Amino acid sequence: MSLLEPTASGIEPLAYQLICSLLPALRNRQGQVEDSVDRAMLVLCSHLSTHFEKPAPCEALQTEKAPCEKIALSPWQERRAKEMMASHMDRGLSIAQIASECSLSRSHFSRAFKKNTGVSPRDWFLQMRLDKAKHLLTETQLTISRISLDCGFADQSHFTRVFTRVIGLTPFSWRRSLPVASRRAS
Numbered sequence: 041m042s043l044l045e046p047t048a049s050g051i052e053p054l055a056y057q058l059i060c061s062l063l064p065a066l067r068n069r070q071g072q073v074e075d076s077v078d079r080a081m082l083v084l085c086s087h088l089s090t091h092f093e094k095p096a097p098c099e100a101l102q103t104e105k106a107p108c109e110k111i112a113l114s115p116w117q118e119r120r121a122k123e124m125m126a127s128h129m130d131r132g133l134s135i136a137q138i139a140s141e142c143s144l145s146r147s148h149f150s151r152a153f154k155k156n157t158g159v160s161p162r163d164w165f166l167q168m169r170l171d172k173a174k175h176l177l178t179e180t181q182l183t184i185s186r187i188s189l190d191c192g193f194a195d196q197s198h199f200t201r202v203f204t205r206v207i208g209l210t211p212f213s214w215r216r217s218l219p220v221a222s223r224r225a226s
Contacts, residue, residue: 111148111151111152111155112152112155112156113142113149113152113153113155113156117142117143117144117149117152118153118156118157120141120142121138121141121142121149121153121161122164124137124138124141125138125161125164125165125168126168128192129165129168129169129172129191129192130189130190130191130192131192132192133165135149135150135161135162138161149161166202166206169191169192169193170191170202170203170206170207172190172191173187173188173191173199173203173211174207174214176190176191177211177214177215177218178215178218184196184199184200184211184212184215187199187211188200188211199211
């Protein structure tokens with residue numbers, strides 16, 4: 041196991057070792073141990089900030105009332121948000137749930153996601169669902185009703201309204217417009 045892999049308790053072994061090395065010194069509280077505590081704390085803080093850095097609160101980044109420029113997701117937050125959306129396409133998932141998983145408020149997450157991707161989390165999620173629907177319409181003979189449910193829409197009517205608004209054709213018309221060779225039987 042690597043020193044950077046989380047243990048069963050969720051703490052990396054290196055971080056755990058650093059914390060354990062601090063305990064005896066903190067219990068003794070003698071003057072000569074303060075240097076070793078300071079060194080261990082610096083190493084621990086450096087390690088944690090390198091591997092688990094989260095953006096500082098926006099207010100801390102502002103100088104002279106300048107607008108906050110630091111509204112972006114860290115790579116792990118963007119990856120986690122996209123993973124959650126991909127794995128929940130067939131069922132409900134709220135922006136608040138994704139934001140919570142990324143340790144952000146709903147509004148901050150929405151702004152940061154849009155800054156990273158250029159689209160809102162809602163639009164990103166909708167586009168993923170529509171891409172899956174187009175794939176199923178192309179590659180399978182599933183009914184439009186079944187596809188609508190597999191892609192997380194409330195019903196066929198809702199799916200048809202959204203698909204038509206975004207794509208410009210009903211799912212049935214879109215499927216029919218495909219060349220016969222690209223339509224596969226399942």
